[in-house]
Amino acid sequence: MKIARGLSDLFNFLAVLDDKELPRRGRHEQSGMVIDYSFGKRTLAEDADDSGEEPQPQANAPRPRRTAKPSPLEVLEPVTDLFDEPDEVLLLFELPGVNRKDVRCLLDGDILLLEATAGDRLYRKETLIEPKVAEGAPHLHLHNGILEVRLAKQQ
Numbered sequence: 812m813k814i815a816r817g818l819s820d821l822f823n824f825l826a827v828l829d830d831k832e833l834p835r836r837g838r839h840e841q842s843g844m845v846i847d848y849s850f851g852k853r854t855l856a857e858d859a860d861d862s863g864e865e866p867q868p869q870a871n872a873p874r875p876r877r878t879a880k881p882s883p884l885e886v887l888e889p890v891t892d893l894f895d896e897p898d899e900v901l902l903l904f905e906l907p908g909v910n911r912k913d914v915r916c917l918l919d920g921d922i923l924l925l926e927a928t929a930g931d932r933l934y935r936k937e938t939l940i941e942p943k944v945a946e947g948a949p950h951l952h953l954h955n956g957i958l959e960v961r962l963a964k965q966q
Contacts, residue, residue, distance in 0.1 A: 902960040
């Protein structure tokens with residue numbers, strides 16, 4: 812709860828900074844909270860000139876824009892069926908165009924992680940498995956784009 816309140820206070824403070832157009836570096840007090848802040852890059856020249864005056868922004872300097880790098884892979888979640896059989900848990904995943912060597916399937920506690928690549932597609936799925944499954948590697952069989960994952964149950 813304290814973390815959520817702290818994040819809320821931080822977002823409110825950032826909104827105040829944006830509304831009042833405060834300098835990029837300084838000290839601000841709000842609601843009994845004192846915050847020293849600095850946004851942007853620091854340079855050796857700023858460290859050497861520590862006179863307490865705020866640097867004046869250039870009037871026509873364009874702000875650098877940050878953009879997300881496009882990923883070459885398209886991440887997809889495969890269609891999944893789960894069957895709870897008496898002796899095992901059977902999962903079926905639709906993975907069109909995937910070769911068996913491109914499939915990675917791990918059982919970590921009660922989470923089954925499946926990752927498979929096919930060209931520029933990445934299939935990724937995390938599935939919650941009941942804890943009654945026996946320890947060990949899952950048994951995999953891929954046929955015509957359908958991956959069968961069999962997990963033995965504990966006796």
